[in-house]
Structure formats: C-alpha cells, structure tokens
Amino acid sequence: MSVKVGIPRGMYFYKYYPFIQSFLTELGAEIVPSPETTKEILDKGVLYSIDDACLPVKILHGHVYSLKDKVDCILIPRLTSVSKGEYICPKFGGLPEMVKYSVPDLPPVIDTEINLIKNRNSLIKALYKMAFTLKFRNPISINKSINKALKVHKEFKTALHEGNTPDCIIGGIPKRQCKTNARIGLIGHPYLLYDNFASMSLIKKLRERGVEVITPDMLDQHMINELCMELSKRMFWSSGKSLIGSALFVMDNSSFNGMLALTAFGCGVDSLAGEYIEKQARRYYKKPYMVLNIDEHTGDASFNTRIEAFFDLIHMS
Numbered sequence: 520m521s522v523k524v525g526i527p528r529g530m531y532f533y534k535y536y537p538f539i540q541s542f543l544t545e546l547g548a549e550i551v552p553s554p555e556t557t558k559e560i561l562d563k564g565v566l567y568s569i570d571d572a573c574l575p576v577k578i579l580h581g582h583v584y585s586l587k588d589k590v591d592c593i594l595i596p597r598l599t600s601v602s603k604g605e606y607i608c609p610k611f612g613g614l615p616e617m618v619k620y621s622v623p624d625l626p627p628v629i630d631t632e633i634n635l636i637k638n639r640n641s642l643i644k645a646l647y648k649m650a651f652t653l654k655f656r657n658p659i660s661i662n663k664s665i666n667k668a669l670k671v672h673k674e675f676k677t678a679l680h681e682g683n684t685p686d687c688i689i690g691g692i693p694k695r696q697c698k699t700n701a702r703i704g705l706i707g708h709p710y711l712l713y714d715n716f717a718s719m720s721l722i723k724k725l726r727e728r729g730v731e732v733i734t735p736d737m738l739d740q741h742m743i744n745e746l747c748m749e750l751s752k753r754m755f756w757s758s759g760k761s762l763i764g765s766a767l768f769v770m771d772n773s774s775f776n777g778m779l780a781l782t783a784f785g786c787g788v789d790s791l792a793g794e795y796i797e798k799q800a801r802r803y804y805k806k807p808y809m810v811l812n813i814d815e816h817t818g819d820a821s822f823n824t825r826i827e828a829f830f831d832l833i834h835m836s
C-alpha cells in the first residue's frame with residue numbers, strides 16, 4: 520500500500536504544490552491535500568499556534584490539524600532559501616518545529632530542508648533525501664520523478680504568466696475570458712492572495728467588477744530582479760523582492776489604473792516592503808493605491824467597504 524502524504528494548503532502550497540504533487544505521485548506516494556481554508560480550519564489554527572504568529576502561519580496550523588488523522592505523514596519542508604543568494608522569511612524555516620510542538624498527536628512530519636542559497640543543485644540532494652525518508656530508494660525512479668516535477672513546475676509557471684491564478688491552475692478551473700474595464704496590480708504573498716477564505720475572495724470580487732488583476736506571480740522574475748537592482752541596498756529576502764519589484768513595475772506602467780496591496784497583520788516582510796512601497800507611491804505614483812491589512816478578525820463588511828472606496832478612487836482619477 521502506498522504511503523499517504525498530507526500536504527497542507529497554505530504557505531508553500533500555492534507556489535510549489537504542482538511540483539511536489541508530481542514528484543511524490545511519480546515516486547509512488549498517495550498525495551492528500553487539505554481542503555480549502557474554512558472558518559473551522561482557521562479556528563483550529565488560531566487555537567494551536569502561538570498568539571503572535573502571522574495569519575498565514577496560523578492558517579497552516581489549521582490545515583495540518585485537518586490532515587493529521589487522515590495521512591501517514593505530513594510534508595512541511597523547511598524552506599530556508601528558494602533562490603541563489605536570497606533567503607525566505609525565517610518563519611518558513613521554523614515552521615516544522617512550530618507545528619510539531621503546537622499541534623497534538625501528529626503523524627511524522629517530513630521536514631526536509633530546501634536551501635538553495637549557494638546553488639540550485641542542492642535541490643536535487645534535498646529531493647533525494649525526501650524520497651529516502653519516505654522509503655523510496657531507487658535512484659532511477661527518483662531521477663525520473665525529479666525530471667517530471669521540474670517539467671510540471673515549468674508548465675505551472677507558464678500558466679501563471681498567462682494570467683492564471685494558482686488556485687485555478689491547481690483546481691483545473693480554466694481562465695475566464697471576460698471584458699475588462701480596469702487593470703490593477705494586486706501585491707501580496709501567494710498564500711494570502713489565493714486563499715479565498717483569508718483574502719475574502721478578493722481576486723474573484725475584483726474580476727466580477729470587470730477588473731483585470733495582475734499579481735506578482737504573473738510577472739517575469741528576471742524583470743522583478745532588474746527593477747530591484749535599482750534599490751540602494753540589495754534586497755536579499757525573496758518575498759520582499761517580489762513585493763517591491765512588482766509594485767515598481769505597476770507604478771512604472773501606465774496601463775494600470777491603480778494598485779492594491781494585501782498584507783498580513785504581524786508580517787515583518789510586509790511592514791518593511793510596505794513602508795518602501797508606500798513612500799515611493801506617495802512620491803511618484805499618481806494613481807490610486809490602497810493597503811488592505813488582514814488578520815483573523817477582519818470582517819467581510821469592512822473589507823468590502825474598503826474595496827468600494829478603492830473603486831471610487833479609480834473612477835475619480
């Protein structure tokens with residue numbers, strides 16, 4: 520019988536699920552993703568995580584709780600670096616421990632470290648390690664699975680660049696072609712933007728108003744890197760770079776009618792990148808810009824009011 524690996528629908532999920540799903544399925548594992556975030560999942564996450572964790576970390580705890588009795592093990596990789604010379608938010612590195620010591624009665628947690636700070640070859644070593652931990656030891660099969668996963672990841676990125684969102688690609692929902700009457704840049708972390716519960720379906724609400732939404736994941740990484748070269752100091756946080764580079768692109772591009780940022784209360788990266796973006800926007804950006812900061816207490820009514828206000832600004836500008 521194949522090993523059942525639980526994949527929590529949070530944090531790394533919206534960037535790497537197709538890759539990891541393809542890799543582990545090809546090896547012979549059965550993949551069990553947790554369901555879409557719900558109020559119950561969030562409540563469990565709040566209950567079992569530390570008080571001052573950011574919202575995405577709390578949500579991830581809830582997803583782990585929802586999987587714990589359904590699988591043989593849960594995959595929470597220790598993401599230290601996903602790009603050469605850059606680090607990811609330290610909360611990703613500490614995530615396996617946070618979860619192991621907070622959520623009771625867990626099956627084994629697969630916490631293989633992914634650290635590409637020096638070079639990308641360490642990814643191959645890490646995937647071998649993950650496969651061995653799951654008792655898949657045939658190098659030919661591991662190599663085949665890695666190649667398949669890399670191909671799937673490339674296709675996933677192409678689909679993102681075509682304007683699809685990860686939740687739709689993963690769920691097999693085709694992109695709807697509809698007439699758009701505005702184009703906005705929506706800046707934020709993928710696990711906030713595409714988690715429809717956490718984001719209160721922000722992308723859906725914008726699209727229902729005929730807005731074309733461009734998120735950081737839809738932009739070319741080389742272009743983001745180039746735009747961030749103009750910063751006075753090198754940005755070595757991958758997520759901060761993605762937020763700032765995307766915001767600079769939107770602000771430089773006259774085809775956008777405005778920019779929204781969705782940020783998480785308690786996020787250090789957001790407060791740093793947000794401060795910089797806000798300063799630049801105040802100085803140079805002549806179009807509407809609004810920050811929507813959310814936590815587990817944010818209500819739909821106040822959120823919708825702010826979106827209405829943003830649209831009023833767009834119509835007035």
Ligand code: SF4
Pocket residue numbers: 573574575576608609610611708758783785786787788789
């Ligand atoms: S970047 Fe911010 S939102 Fe993401 S895990 Fe780190 S603190 Fe949380």
